Amino acid sequence: MSKMSRRKFLKTGAKGAALVSIPAFFGANPVAAILSSAGGELTLNDYYNLFKVDETIIHKIMSIALERGGDYCDLFFQHRISNTINLEDNLVSRANTNVDLGVGIRVIKGDQTGYSYTEDLSLKSMSLAAKTAANIASGTKAVAPVELKLHETPDYYLIESPWEEVNADKKVPLLQTVNDRMMELDNRVTKVQVSFADSNTHMMVANSDGRIVFDYQPMTRMFAFCSAEQNGRREENFYRLGGRYGIEHYSDDNLNRIAKTAVDRTVTLFDAVKPEGGEMEVVLAAGEAGIILHEAIGHGMEADFNRKGESLFADKIGKKIAEDFVTIVDDGTLPNMRGTINIDDEGNDSHNTVLVENGILKSYLHDHISSKHYHVKPTGNGRRQSFRHVPIPRMTNTYMLKGPHTKEEIIGSVKKGLYAEAFTNGEVNIGPGDFTFYLKSGYLIEDGKITRPVKDVNIIGNGPQVLKDFVMVGDDPQIGEGGGTCGKNGQRAPVTDGMPTTKVSKITVGGVS
Amino acid sequence: MNNKERMELAKWVILQAQKSGAKDAAVNVNMSRDIEVEHRNQQLDKLTDATENSLKLSVYANNKYSSHSTNDLDKNALSKFIEEAVSMTKYLSEDKYRILPDPKYYQDRKEIDLHIYDPDYESVTSENRVKLAREMEATAMGISEKVVACTSYYSDSYNESTKVHSNGFEGSRRSTAFEIEIEVTVCDEKECRPNDYDTKTVRYFKDLPNHELLAQKAVKRAFSKIGQQKIDSGKYDMIVENRARASLLRALFRPMQARNIQQKRSCFEGKLGRKVASEKLTLIDDPFIEYGLGSQLYDGEGMATQKRVMIEKGVLKSYYVDNYYGKKLGWEPTIGSSTNSTYEYGDKSLDDLIAMMGTGILVTGFIGGNSNSTTGDFSYGIIGKYIEDGKIVKPVYEMNVSGNVTELWNKLVEVGNDRYIYSSNRRASMYFKDINFSGV
Numbered sequence: 001m002s003k004m005s006r007r008k009f010l011k012t013g014a015k016g017a018a019l020v021s022i023p024a025f026f027g028a029n030p031v032a033a034i035l036s037s038a039g040g041e042l043t044l045n046d047y048y049n050l051f052k053v054d055e056t057i058i059h060k061i062m063s064i065a066l067e068r069g070g071d072y073c074d075l076f077f078q079h080r081i082s083n084t085i086n087l088e089d090n091l092v093s094r095a096n097t098n099v100d101l102g103v104g105i106r107v108i109k110g111d112q113t114g115y116s117y118t119e120d121l122s123l124k125s126m127s128l129a130a131k132t133a134a135n136i137a138s139g140t141k142a143v144a145p146v147e148l149k150l151h152e153t154p155d156y157y158l159i160e161s162p163w164e165e166v167n168a169d170k171k172v173p174l175l176q177t178v179n180d181r182m183m184e185l186d187n188r189v190t191k192v193q194v195s196f197a198d199s200n201t202h203m204m205v206a207n208s209d210g211r212i213v214f215d216y217q218p219m220t221r222m223f224a225f226c227s228a229e230q231n232g233r234r235e236e237n238f239y240r241l242g243g244r245y246g247i248e249h250y251s252d253d254n255l256n257r258i259a260k261t262a263v264d265r266t267v268t269l270f271d272a273v274k275p276e277g278g279e280m281e282v283v284l285a286a287g288e289a290g291i292i293l294h295e296a297i298g299h300g301m302e303a304d305f306n307r308k309g310e311s312l313f314a315d316k317i318g319k320k321i322a323e324d325f326v327t328i329v330d331d332g333t334l335p336n337m338r339g340t341i342n343i344d345d346e347g348n349d350s351h352n353t354v355l356v357e358n359g360i361l362k363s364y365l366h367d368h369i370s371s372k373h374y375h376v377k378p379t380g381n382g383r384r385q386s387f388r389h390v391p392i393p394r395m396t397n398t399y400m401l402k403g404p405h406t407k408e409e410i411i412g413s414v415k416k417g418l419y420a421e422a423f424t425n426g427e428v429n430i431g432p433g434d435f436t437f438y439l440k441s442g443y444l445i446e447d448g449k450i451t452r453p454v455k456d457v458n459i460i461g462n463g464p465q466v467l468k469d470f471v472m473v474g475d476d477p478q479i480g481e482g483g484g485t486c487g488k489n490g491q492r493a494p495v496t497d498g499m500p501t502t503k504v505s506k507i508t509v510g511g512v513s
Numbered sequence: 514m515n516n517k518e519r520m521e522l523a524k525w526v527i528l529q530a531q532k533s534g535a536k537d538a539a540v541n542v543n544m545s546r547d548i549e550v551e552h553r554n555q556q557l558d559k560l561t562d563a564t565e566n567s568l569k570l571s572v573y574a575n576n577k578y579s580s581h582s583t584n585d586l587d588k589n590a591l592s593k594f595i596e597e598a599v600s601m602t603k604y605l606s607e608d609k610y611r612i613l614p615d616p617k618y619y620q621d622r623k624e625i626d627l628h629i630y631d632p633d634y635e636s637v638t639s640e641n642r643v644k645l646a647r648e649m650e651a652t653a654m655g656i657s658e659k660v661v662a663c664t665s666y667y668s669d670s671y672n673e674s675t676k677v678h679s680n681g682f683e684g685s686r687r688s689t690a691f692e693i694e695i696e697v698t699v700c701d702e703k704e705c706r707p708n709d710y711d712t713k714t715v716r717y718f719k720d721l722p723n724h725e726l727l728a729q730k731a732v733k734r735a736f737s738k739i740g741q742q743k744i745d746s747g748k749y750d751m752i753v754e755n756r757a758r759a760s761l762l763r764a765l766f767r768p769m770q771a772r773n774i775q776q777k778r779s780c781f782e783g784k785l786g787r788k789v790a791s792e793k794l795t796l797i798d799d800p801f802i803e804y805g806l807g808s809q810l811y812d813g814e815g816m817a818t819q820k821r822v823m824i825e826k827g828v829l830k831s832y833y834v835d836n837y838y839g840k841k842l843g844w845e846p847t848i849g850s851s852t853n854s855t856y857e858y859g860d861k862s863l864d865d866l867i868a869m870m871g872t873g874i875l876v877t878g879f880i881g882g883n884s885n886s887t888t889g890d891f892s893y894g895i896i897g898k899y900i901e902d903g904k905i906v907k908p909v910y911e912m913n914v915s916g917n918v919t920e921l922w923n924k925l926v927e928v929g930n931d932r933y934i935y936s937s938n939r940r941a942s943m944y945f946k947d948i949n950f951s952g953v
Binding site: 085088089091092093094095096097098099100101102111112113114115116117118119129132133135136167168169172190191193227229234235236274277278279308309310311312388390424425426427428429430431432433434435436437438455456457458459460461462508509510511512513 | 553554556557558559560561562563564565566577578579580581582583584585594598601602604605606607608611639661662664696698705706707708738741743746747748776777778841880881882883884885886887888890891892893894896910911912913914915916949950951952953
């Protein structure tokens with residue numbers, strides 16, 4: 001099957017669904033029926049049906065939301081079905097499904113936000129939520145509703161068939177395959193766990209400026225965890241793959257790669273040593289090491305931290321902060337990446353925003369409130385975990401463009417240091433800029449050569465300092481194919497990071513003395 | 514809907530599930546209301562207020578298991594939801610351990626009031642909420658012009674939940690929680706913006722500590738970070754302040770989980786009855802603490818809770834064993850995860866511990882890092898103070914503390930008396946000898 005736009009495949013999919021004997025898990029919500037009845041492309045009307053509203057109802061809710069003098073309001077409707085299935089001890093014996101439906105109503109007055117949400121989409125419940133959100137303002141100014149105009153969006157996540165149509169019986173063999181391959185690959189493997197997740201999100205945003213927009217957002221991810229034992233010593237590691245893909249992403253090649261990488265990254269650790277702790281040269285491998293950009297600069301460039309005066313990047317726009325060959329972007333438009341969005345959760349177009357261009361700090365990442373505050377166009381970074389949360393500036397796919405050096409040159413230049421390859425998590429302290437990222441596995445570099453493996457060490461640095469210390473940047477940029485989940489203000493957002501092979505001249509690595 | 518109606522709904526769902534082919538089923542029906550206030554720039558920055566419902570159904574059919582949740586509690590919608598939930602289960606593998614807990618574990622549930630629901634919850638007004646946030650911010654901003662950013666928070670939550678299992682479990686509970694928090698950023702001469710926070714969570718509104726004092730403390734803490742730097746790598750004595758994130762304790766708890774043991778991802782496998790820490794460490798899981806944030810009469814699987822010694826004077830006495838992994842291991846279940854963690858506390862205050870240590874690092878916060886339950890290795894970023902001759906000499910940051918869980922906990926030399934009651938993990942400040950720090 002060829003990849004189609006979501007509007008087209010939803011039609012095809014609906015036809016297909018009628019032929020499939022096993023019901024996909026639609027939950028109690030009418031998505032299946034809506035899709036089946038959608039004659040042709042999915043339209044705004046189908047979304048109105050899904051959320052049981054129309055323009056008149058939306059106008060009514062908006063009028064209530066703005067009745068106390070709010071400047072602006074938006075309604076964020078969301079329907080999401082999430083599935084996970086897990087394999088352990090050779091059995092796929094656990095599955096979970098979550099159906100989530102609701103609307104979040106936000107009222108803005110200046111920089112102030114009033115927010116409420118309800119999972120009950122009746123006029124009564126939505127009116128009550130709108131009244132609650134309206135309380136952020138305390139006037140009586142009535143605002144006449146503006147006619148809603150559909151805003152068309154591009155499609156950065158073409159897939160073959162929506163997850164709504166993919167049944168558990170199609171997924172179970174994928175987990176089984178990965179498990180069996182991992183077990184076959186190396187007889188030191190003792191335990192395998194595979195976890196598979198997919199979700200289907202339909203969202204619609206309408207705002208008091210008259211914009212209405214809808215989007216279908218697929219997402220999937222597979223984790224393979226490996227435990228192995230050799231001469232009484234045990235090690236663990238994992239690999240993951242994911243993005244806004246359909247089930248076709250789990251090709252034989254990709255399944256093999258997940259299995260092989262998870263096993264390779266585990267059994268290598270039998271030779272691992274603990275590095276000597278302290279400051280050293282660190283070479284970041286191309287790909288998922290981009291987490292360093294996310295922590296060292298990405299968060300500090302989210303406009304809310306700057307608007308509130310918390311970030312140490314506040315007032316640094318236009319200043320030189322890194323070498324000429326350092327260019328870092330946040331690009332929500334990369335096809336099928338985990339951090340990709342057609343439209344942000346405030347209804348603004350997704351963008352490729354340049355954070356640092358040839359070493360010069362260029363732009364913050366904005367949401368609606370901050371773009372008004374700074375009098376700039378929104379950058380399409382207003383994101384939220386669900387209808388229960390207010391949108392805030394978030395990263396999408398953050399990566400560094402290619403530089404002038406080769407990987408060999410970079411590794412060859414290190415006398416004694418670390419080659420950092422696989423990561424689990426990171427964190428930044430916005431004000432002082434100290435950030436960390438946890439190295440699950442990597443290697444020592446001795447006299448310009450990769451030697452013994454290392455594992456489980458935290459790396460800690462300072463954001464502005466580390467940007468200055470990017471002394472060599474490779475010509476081999478890669479995106480970390482597993483992507484990550486970023487946490488901020490209690491909200492999770494799917495993101496991706498990437499970078500070319502890069503040398504940091506000095507950073508503190510955890511270890512022994 | 515009240516808890517009685519939730520109970521009826523849950524029983525109806527179980528019947529429907531059984532009609533659709535499930536042998537057994539477990540149902541949770543929850544309602545929660547969350548209110549959050551944020552104050553910044555002398556004005557209300559954000560006000561959120563919402564109530565929501567949810568239902569979770571676990572299906573056990575022919576040794577197959579799946580769980581499903583929804584927030585649409587309309588009966589017509591639920592009928593279809595239940596049918597599909599049961600139907601989906603058939604595509605999974607049979608697993609003889611996927612069964613509800615033996616009803617004997619439901620017995621002996623205590624009938625005591627844990628005081629986790631504040632009867633005065635309803636009388637907390639919007640004005641009360643906003644006032645606390647407003648006054649915290651005003652206090653912090655009023656201290657110095659060097660306070661460049663400050664956001665204060667107030668939030669409360671109300672929760673009601675009902676749980677029914679087809680093999681005889683029934684339970685309902687309600688709880689409240691109230692939280693105040695403040696984040697403060699100050700500036701120094703070098704464009705650095707040190708920040709700090711303070712936060713307190715309690716079960717009863719009246720137990721919130723003085724909010725203005727909290728704001729003053731947060732500002733003081735932020736100022737005390739001006740000039741922070743990393744110091745030489747090496748072995749230092751370490752005190753971890755009670756309120757710092759419980760990173761090192763989590764590294765200890767993870768290998769104690771039955772799942773990790775069964776999956777061969779635990780460095781504590783086979784260590785029951787053996788020494789895993791110094792004799793200064795006694796860890797008790799106590800679900801019955803009045804006003805406790807982790808207090809509960811039955812756990813997530815309906816099993817009646819018990820007070821349990823997990824580690825006694827350094828000797829591992831019990832694992833955290835849930836129903837499923839207990840069955841897989843052939844062990845009696847204990848509890849799947851910790852309720853309230855309490856310790857055998859010493860008689861020294863944090864100041865006494867600092868004086869006792871003489872020279873070393875006081876860790877006031879952790880940043881990032883992780884641990885490996887298979888090998889026990891850990892590595893975390895830290896923020897703190899360098900101590901010499903029992904006195905704070907300078908603030909330190911951008912350093913890592915690394916080691917191995919067993920090694921670390923064997924180096925515990927003293928537990929303070931400053932029990933931290935604002936968390937379900939009621940840790941105190943702890944003093945360790947000879948720990949690896951990486952800095953310059």
